[in-house]
Amino acid sequence: MNSDTSLQSILTNPAHPPEISAKTCPLERLGRLLRGTWTLQVLWVLGEGRPLRFGDLRTVIEGISAKVLTERLRFMEHTGLIWRCHEEGVPPKVTYGLTEVGTELHDGLKRLGRITDKLPPE
Amino acid sequence: MNSDTSLQSILTNPAHPPEISAKTCPLERLGRLLRGTWTLQVLWVLGEGRPLRFGDLRTVIEGISAKVLTERLRFMEHTGLIWRCHEEGVPPKVTYGLTEVGTELHDGLKRLGRITDKLPPE
């Protein structure tokens, strides 16, 4: 009764229901880690250059507000992607840089960026 | 005047301002491609299994609403990550699967997921 071997038939008449479930999706954490505007930019500038101070980050990431930059830096420090070095004094100096895992993530994301280059321009 | 060669000094007294700018960040497109809840889950279930129909996706991605699933599928089709196969008839059958680039992205993201496993549990 199922002699149709066309692509459509194969695709739309699976013998069994899917066994996959998104509940075990290993990308959820990655998604939470990178969610929010500017996160990828922060990761990128820190990965491409050297550690940067708060003011430097505000400058090189054109358009980001102090509020959101602070939020991102706090969160990324909390998750272990970046470290924060607070030098006491007046005025204070605070420097941020990638951790080892942060660097690995930066490198991996750069590779992914090269994949998306294969897509037609938007 | 700058004989302090400690890490802090090096980090916080750079000789030059940073030359990096986030304006050329190659990860922006990737960010737009993957933004929004459920996007990674959709990519994952399609990458792990076989092409799936709309109803299957709603089932395996527990909690997603038809509205958002439609939005994601439309957008991912538009960007070239997935294809859509509409089989006419009543009731209609619509099947979705990853394109070649979509598959590459899925594979790369899986690798990234393994990196985040190195981070301490949240």
Next chain:
DNA sequence: GGTAGTAGTTACCAAATGGTGACTAGGCCT
């Protein structure tokens, strides 16, 4: 004639998100 089944669409609402501008500490410079 009522119901089921698929793949959506629509209007509406609540929550999350991000931007803006004002404000802070505390020492140094004019």
Next chain:
DNA sequence: AGGCCTAGTCACCATTTGGTAACTACTACC
């Protein structure tokens, strides 16, 4: 005395986002 500097913080507002529930078309089946 006033202003500048850094690294934020805070209150407030507008936009964006995602969820919910009802509704659609079309045929077949009971």
